[in-house]
Amino acid sequence: MSETKRKKRAIILFNLGGPDGPDAVKPFLFNLFNDPAIISLPNPFRYFLAKLVSSRRAPIAREIYAHIGGKSPLLELTREQANALETALNGLDDGYENRCFIAMRYWKPFAAETAAAVKAWGADEQILLPLYPQYSTTTSGSSVKDWKQACHDVGLKTLIKTACCYPTNSGFVQATAEMVKAGYENALKKAAELGVGKPRLLFSAHGVPKVVITKRGDPYQSQIEKSAQAVVDEMAITDLDWLVCYQSRVGPMEWIGPSTEHEIERAGKDGVPLVIVPIAFVSEHSETLVELDIEYREIADHLKIPIYERVRTVCSHPRFIAGLVDVVKETQDVLDQNGSDDYSLETRGWWCPDDHSCAVAKQPSGAGRA
Numbered sequence: 001m002s003e004t005k006r007k008k009r010a011i012i013l014f015n016l017g018g019p020d021g022p023d024a025v026k027p028f029l030f031n032l033f034n035d036p037a038i039i040s041l042p043n044p045f046r047y048f049l050a051k052l053v054s055s056r057r058a059p060i061a062r063e064i065y066a067h068i069g070g071k072s073p074l075l076e077l078t079r080e081q082a083n084a085l086e087t088a089l090n091g092l093d094d095g096y097e098n099r100c101f102i103a104m105r106y107w108k109p110f111a112a113e114t115a116a117a118v119k120a121w122g123a124d125e126q127i128l129l130p131l132y133p134q135y136s137t138t139t140s141g142s143s144v145k146d147w148k149q150a151c152h153d154v155g156l157k158t159l160i161k162t163a164c165c166y167p168t169n170s171g172f173v174q175a176t177a178e179m180v181k182a183g184y185e186n187a188l189k190k191a192a193e194l195g196v197g198k199p200r201l202l203f204s205a206h207g208v209p210k211v212v213i214t215k216r217g218d219p220y221q222s223q224i225e226k227s228a229q230a231v232v233d234e235m236a237i238t239d240l241d242w243l244v245c246y247q248s249r250v251g252p253m254e255w256i257g258p259s260t261e262h263e264i265e266r267a268g269k270d271g272v273p274l275v276i277v278p279i280a281f282v283s284e285h286s287e288t289l290v291e292l293d294i295e296y297r298e299i300a301d302h303l304k305i306p307i308y309e310r311v312r313t314v315c316s317h318p319r320f321i322a323g324l325v326d327v328v329k330e331t332q333d334v335l336d337q338n339g340s341d342d343y344s345l346e347t348r349g350w351w352c353p354d355d356h357s358c359a360v361a362k363q364p365s366g367a368g369r370a
């Protein structure tokens with residue numbers, strides 16, 4: 001019996017990227033601040049502001065990265081996720097030969113290099129998979145736009161579909177809940193030994209300027225709240241004390257709140273133990289290993305918070321990888337039933353309805369999109 005040729009499906013994993021050494025810090029920051037999704041000024045103003053801000057921020061950022069060997073572990077951890085996902089997808093035996101590629105937004109491997117590799121491999125289809133469960137124009141939106149530009153530049157034109165977001169994906173929620181539960185129980189045990197009250201869970205997400213929510217209409221904040229609620233529901237512990245807060249503020253603009261620092265200070269006043277849960281990151285990097293583990297822990301110690309327990313991110317947790325497989329399958333269904341996205345760079349802010357029906361097949365063509 002002749003074997004039918006399997007279609008080649010490229011899965012493109014997007015993340016922010018991080019410097020691979022001290023010399024990369026300034027150009028990495030320049031790329032970040034020169035992104036119109038981050039600073040929405042026309043050029044040449046954005047270019048000059050990005051030069052200025054990246055020069056000023058570079059010494060601070062270098063100090064941050066010095067705590068973790070001068071570089072970000074993000075690419076290495078993303079490679080592990082890509083390998084695990086590729087193995088899981090190829091185990092489906094669903095008629096596709098799968099290969100996972102990585103495109104980082106502000107440092108290597110950049111979209112252009114990866115798009116060229118996808119073209120050289122001879123992909124028939126592409127599934128775009130941001131490693132951000134919640135959608136923001138500053139992250140997933142920016143990466144997808146950058147990717148489509150790279151596809152234009154290298155002449156890569158295949159069927160293509162984007163998984164815009166998956167804030168309540170069961171694999172992501174179960175993996176997170178399992179890890180939070182372990183951290184919570186650990187803190188509860190320590191609290192009993194110390195004779196202090198029960199711990200409070202702080203679901204800490206990367207912040208964004210308020211205008212990103214109010215003017216652009218990003219669903220990011222509401223999706224963060226949905227993720228946290230889903231994890232709490234999955235944990236099924238009665239009377240949990242929990243809330244959502246936002247870390248990593250930079251610049252003079254007003255950011256969404258409450259800030260994680262403010263909530264740590266409030267916990268200090270209340271004298272309650274803390275369990276910190278990163279809810280917008282799916283891997284370890286400067287924002288978890290330095291900001292949460294070193295900087296915020298110092299604040300907590302200074303305030304004599306009795307316990308400060310930080311839950312690790314899901315990384316390559318098998319349940320999370322299984323969740324990503326589901327996202328790829330759902331996105332493939334939408335591609336098969338609604339057809340390919342176009343390569344237009346004119347995306348509106350986001351295209352996923354709040355109920356996440358963008359990833360549900362059998363909707364009328366174009367539904368949920370601008």
Ligand SMILES: C=CC1=C(C)c2cc3[nH]c(cc4nc(cc5[nH]c(cc1n2)c(C)c5CCC(=O)O)C(CCC(=O)O)=C4C)c(C)c3C=C
Pocket residue numbers: 016017018019029032037038057060061064072073074132136138139206207208209250280281285286287
């Ligand atoms: C959900 C994830 C992220 C959102 C939303 C986001 C928005 C955002 N970030 C900045 C500025 C900086 N971010 C920096 C690092 C950084 N940011 C994210 C994720 C999100 N950013 C990650 C994963 C990382 C870590 C990268 C790594 O270490 O590998 C930095 C650099 C570090 C520092 O100087 O503090 C900056 C600057 C803005 C302005 C913004 C929204 C407008």
Ligand SMILES: [Fe+2]
Pocket residue numbers: 163164165166352353356357358359
């Ligand atoms: Fe979505």
Ligand SMILES: [Fe+2]
Pocket residue numbers: 206248
């Ligand atoms: Fe950031």
